């Protein structure tokens with residue numbers, strides 16, 4: 001109970017400190033905004049993405065499946081995607097796992113029949129399935145956006161047809177021209193360079209047949225990176241406050257009250273944890289509001305990942321502090337570790353390209369595991385099942401560092 | 416008469432290189448203000464830290480209200496209030512928030528906590544500024560809140576470690592009055608200071624510490640008797656080149672027991688000083704010095720310290 005009161009006191013103190021607030025919130029949001037804009041520009045300058053290996057599994061015998069196939073094979077998209085067709089969805093998915101494909105699009109059997117309204121205007125719901133390579137970041141987004149554009153066009157055609165009182169047989173004439181234009185439209189965007197593609201991605205509505213989703217934007221890469229990077233900083237700084245309390249004698253005063261030392265230590269570490277939790281949550285909310293970032297679709301996965309990321313970061317901060325000679329040393333080491341972890345762990349650039357020793361070093365950072373988890377949720381829209389390894393690693397790192405820090409602090413302060 | 420609420424028994428604290436406290440023993444009676452008087456580095460804070468269970472004693476023990484600091488720390492912590500030498504407060508929090516927080520650390524809660532916070536703010540005389548951040552307070556106001564925290568849980572014994580350091584005379588007066596008033600209401604106080612006037616005003620019994628040892632202990636009368644009948648003479652001088660020779664010459668004069676130099680002031684212990692002043696002045700003249708001022712004082716604790724250690728209390 002007293003531990004909680006100490007934690008709340010620490011959190012309150014931190015949120016009243018303008019300098020701390022600037023580091024916790026202003027810096028990550030401003031830098032993300034800058035990187036986000038730069039990313040948009042960079043996309044135009046760099047080599048365009050070409051020949052994304054994609055497989056279409058069209059099990060639908062109707063005109064809608066044909067519509068997808070027509071657009072995807074249209075000459076306008078030929079340089080962007082290298083499309084193959086297959087009949088076995090499982091075999092196709094296995095090729096993603098093998099690293100041969102970036103995406104598999106599956107149009108289920110009976111899709112047209114289900115979705116197109118019958119003579120009474122009734123229709124069912126069916127989904128086009130899109131499987132993407134979880135290790136790739138940009139190409140799945142492009143494929144997804146193309147599929148969503150087609151889906152959106154089909155949706156509006158169906159809607160238009162319904163309004164006009166069309167019968168099932170009458171959709172084909174409507175679909176033909178709509179799809180023809182679509183291929184050309186996407187192709188034209190590509191002609192004018194990737195920049196336009198990126199910008200159009202920003203505005204794209206994700207609509208799968210029968211349901212509406214959210215929109216994607218490139219900030220989804222950078223906001224989690226910056227949030228994790230600045231979280232580390234604030235967790236190291238928060239952890240050092242126990243040494244500051246020793247210097248100001250408030251720690252000694254705490255220890256002169258009838259409060260067990262372990263509870264004081266737990267309170268101090270809990271305060272850092274609570275601060276980090278609030279910091280991260282506020283960063284998530286404000287980035288959603290300011291930049292329209294989507295933090296994915298799995299609230300449970302996100303909540304667990306955030307809690308464990310903060311747990312691991314604050315535990316590491318506490319451990320570094322506990323084993324530092326003094327406040328100064330803790331500060332220097334903390335800043336160095338934050339920077340190195342940020343660079344290696346994917347806070348500034350994606351880590352999919354890393355191999356060998358660098359990749360191993362990257363995997364020794366808290367940032368890497370946190371980023372793997374966040375990107376799985378934000379960019380790849382995965383769920384809890386896709387972040388099992390990151391959350392397990394973060395939980396272990398957090399637990400071990402918390403225990404070690406507690407023991408070291410106990411030894412340090414009980415004189 | 417003998418009803419000690421605190422008994423320090425042969426307390427030692429050894430650090431790697433320093434033997435900071437070297438066997439200090441004393442009793443404090445219920446309801447008294449007991450002062451430990453000593454210069455910087457004497458071991459006052461180390462002693463108080465052992466008594467408040469912050470530091471474990473290398474040797475010895477203390478019993479406070481029947482509880483051993485060695486084995487019953489938790490019980491000891493409930494009966495003592497601690498006012499550290501440092502201002503141990505959170506500057507980002509208001510005075511009220513500080514008091515509320517520290518009250519919770521003493522397991523106070525609810526209406527009782529609020530009442531105690533109001534009462535201690537009253538004692539500190541800061542009720543009207545309770546909602547301002549402590550960082551905006553003057554040094555004297557911070558000191559008063561620092562004391563208020565130590566009173567929250569209505570301790571039986573209050574440890575005050577140099578509570579008037581670094582503040583203006585008015586604030587110091589206020590704090591001394593507060594200590595006297597709290598004592599009148601029954602609070603036992605252990606007070607440390609390097610100002611002999613504070614020890615003299617507050618306490619009947621005083622312990623003098625130096626280099627980790629209690630070099631004298633008793634009532635003021637007991638202590639001043641140690642110096643005999645000698646008076647303290649303070650002479651402001653200038654122009655003396657060889658001060659060591661002058662000090663040597665002065666100690667040779669009949670009636671002069673001790674001579675020391677504090678900046679540009681000579682501090683002498685002399686029996687029946689007024690009768691020897693002319694000799695003293697001519698000795699200064701002989702050392703080509705000029706006399707700027709002369710003060711003669713009856714025996715006091717300053718003199719006791721000088722007598723016992725050969726050094727002035729504040730060097």
Ligand SMILES: Nc1ncnc2c1ncn2[C@@H]1O[C@H](COP(=O)(O)OP(=O)(O)OP(=O)(O)O)[C@@H](O)[C@H]1O
Nearest residue numbers: 430433435453454455456457458459460461462500
């Ligand atoms: N943690 C420590 N390690 C080593 N030496 C210490 C430690 N703490 C105190 N000392 C030494 O112990 C001696 C007594 O220090 P202490 O702080 O108790 O003196 P004090 O009487 O309170 O002085 P002041 O009037 O300056 O507060 C000093 O020589 C000090 O340098």
Ligand SMILES: [Mg+2]
Nearest residue numbers: 459460461500
């Ligand atoms: Mg001290």
